[in-house]
Amino acid sequence: MREIRKKVVLFGNVGVGKSSISRKYVSNEFSETYMSSLGLSIEKKVIELANVSVILMIWDLAGEIFESTQFQGYIKGAHGIVGIFDSSRPYTHDLLSKFLDDSIDCPHIIVGNKVDLITSEAKNELKKKNVEYFTSAKTGEGLDEAFRGIIDKMISEEVYV
DSSP, X not given: OEEEEEEEEEEOSTTSSHHHHHHHHHHOOOOSSOOOOOSEEEEEEEEEOSSEEEEEEEEXXXXXXXXXXXXXXXXXXXXXXXXXXXXTSTHHHHHHHHHHHHHOOSOEEEEEXXXXXXXXXXXXXHHTTTOOEEOOTTTOTTHHHHHHHHHHHHSOGGGGO
16 A cells, blocks of 8 residues: 655644644544643654555644744645634634635645534634634544545545546
């Protein structure tokens, strides 16, 4: 089976759940205790598709990096970007959306995390802002779909043949 390695960068404001998403997706673990990330954490997840093994190297950037001049250095060489915001704090979407529109030229998706904390009406309002995926790091809801979405954007159709 052919292997493809892809660097995926998770970024967003402080406290939106980037590390929780990464931990839940890779290790199926969740902690109620909030600990702010320092710098960078890298996790590996292997996804088996029809005729290819996709090795994701998931770079979880601390929220402070997103707001710093160092950000461009961290996303250099990324094959995909996952912009994450906190669905219960809509202003985190506005900050993220503006940045994606201005700065990112590789495949990317926008993920609204903490969907378990909002109403269906609030979710519908966020859908109007082109939010592609909704997740809950706590329950695992939507994580597989979101990561499959960025994988599909990163790899060409020929992989599935």
